């Protein structure tokens with residue numbers, strides 16, 4: 001683990017109209033740490049992840065990613081920084097009609113020219129990298145299969161392979177197991193945390209199943225109404241803290 005911070009947030013807020021989705025959040029996440037984001041529906045987990053990867057810009061405060069204040073970057077610098085963040089979503093965000101190899105290679109798009117990207121749809125470039133990534137996620141035999149034909153768990157593996165090909169410093173995942181059965185969910189969580197540890201990547205994952213937050217992460221951040229209710233090592237998060245987090249009264 002290096003001393004560089006993957007993320008530094010200072011007094012960050014994000015509004016959607018009148019609604020404050022993320023409110024006055026201060027956060028420091030060192031490189032290489034594995035962090036779970038938990039909290040009830042609407043707490044602001046997805047919005048916070050969007051602030052971390054530059055999908056959202058804060059209305060107030062500062063978001064620094066790998067030492068760069070996102071608000072001060074020009075378009076090219078922002079793109080370069082975003083290339084160092086890989087994001088995985090609940091619904092995989094893959095193109096169903098394309099072969100797996102193309103979806104995995106989409107992890108390269110930030111580095112490829114337009115013509116390289118266009119040509120790769122006719123004749124896949126860098127098939128080796130895609131194949132290697134698929135070996136790491138356990139489905140190398142699916143390289144040329146149509147993505148839409150794969151099961152949910154397999155598609156999430158393709159999404160992870162795409163992030164491996166991107167080779168970012170940070171992996172964000174927004175409810176990556178929400179559409180999977182319990183056994184597939186465990187497999188994907190194991191895979192994500194093993195890959196992150198093996199490669200020294202920062203991993204930040206929003207999860208609804210609190211048991212996974214305990215079992216796979218060093219640190220748990222509890223969000224509620226856009227605010228950080230607790231932020232502690234997983235070993236220090238008590239059942240009472242979790243109960244308070246999910247209580248319905250504000």
Ligand SMILES: Nc1ncnc2c1ncn2[C@@H]1O[C@H](COP(=O)(O)OP(=O)(O)OP(=O)(O)O)[C@@H](O)[C@H]1O
Nearest residue numbers: 016019020021039040041042043044045046047048
């Ligand atoms: N694009 C948007 N436009 C307007 N409101 C939004 C938008 N995105 C999120 N919100 C609102 O911001 C609040 C936080 O939403 P967010 O999606 O971050 O919560 P969440 O913790 O990810 O919830 P869930 O567990 O259901 O995914 C919610 O009240 C939501 O309705």
Ligand SMILES: [Mg+2]
Nearest residue numbers: 045046047174
């Ligand atoms: Mg969400």
